[in-house]
Amino acid sequence: MFTQAIVRPPSKNFADGLTREDLGPPDFNLALAQHAQYCAALQRCGLQLTALPADPRHPDATFVEDTAVLLPRCRVLTLPGAASRVGEIEAIRICLENQGLPLQAIAAPGSVDGGDICEAGEHVFIGVSARTNEAGAQQLAALLHEAGYSSSLVDIHGVDGILHLKSGMSWLGDGRLLLIEALAAHPAFAAYERVLVESDEMYAANAVRVNDHVLIAAGYRRTAARLRELGYALIELDMSEFRKMDGGLSCLSLRY
Known part of the structure; x- marks a missing residue:
């Protein structure tokens, strides 16, 4: 159960951020409105922001998700793989320390983006990607092991269309993973029930289980219908402006 989340609205120069998408520049005012709706959804799920x-x-x-990995027994400040994002860590460090949370940290030459880290109960999947390198993944795996968590490394360098591991998968709880087809056959996921996202709805794979609800991007009818069939209570949110900047639902909060 999550009780808290850290969020940060987009700045006026949001469009100057990093992206591989070719969907046009984001509308700042619409992004602000979508962010406010996202925050309201987290509060509806019982979180204090x-x-x-x-x-x-x-x-x-x-x-903000890329700046830290927060589990009940292991809290780690990351070191983003994009040099322009390293300066984001300090504000998160101060925020978490002010809450009295003990912190560990990834050190160079390792790099870790939180978007590559998918917590699945007591097990953690660590994506090795353009932003999370092998050294960073191994550092995080060692810290998780010390805290009593198991982990698996999942190399996504050859997977088209995703920036981070969680761009293509989500933990739904109940022993289930929501996955794009390109990840479904990976041996790291063999022990789980896999709910597949069709190729034309790939963006919907970045969903977020928050207590009794699953947050999902709006507009992905078949994925939403499948999750409802499985008994999940959905909150569908418009993410159009964040998608333009390579972001998804999980990226917009640090939940703990």
């Missing part, structure tokens, strides 16, 4: 101010020094800073 800590809202950090927008940070125009770092146009990607609204994607």
Whole structure:
């Protein structure tokens, strides 16, 4: 059960952030409105929010998930794989320390983006990607092991269409993973029930289980219908402006 989340709205120069998408520039006012709806959804799920101010020094800073990995027994500040994002860590460190949370940290030459980390109960999947390197993945795996968690490394370098591991998968609880087809056959996921996302709805694979609800991007009818058939209570949210900047639902909060 999550009780808290850290969020940060996009800054006015949000469009200057990193993206591989070719969907046009985001509409800042619409992004603000979508972010507000996202925050309201987290509160509906029972979370108390800590809202950090927008940070125009770092146009990607609204994607706070990439800055830390927060599990009940293991809290780690990451070291983002994009040099322009390293400065985002300090504000998150201060925020978490002010809450009295003990922190560990990834050190260079390792790099880790939180978007590559998928917690599945007592097991953690660690994506090795363009943003999370092998050294960083191994550091995180060692810290998780010390805290009593098991982990698996999943190399996604050859998987088209996803930036981070969680761009293509989500933990639904109940022993289930929501997965794109390109990840479904990976041996790391063999012990789980796999709910497949069709190729034309890939973006919907980045869903977020928050207590009794699953947050899912709006507009992906077949994926939403499948999750409802499985008994999940969905909250569908418009993510159009964040998708333009390579972001998804999980990216917009640090939940703990």
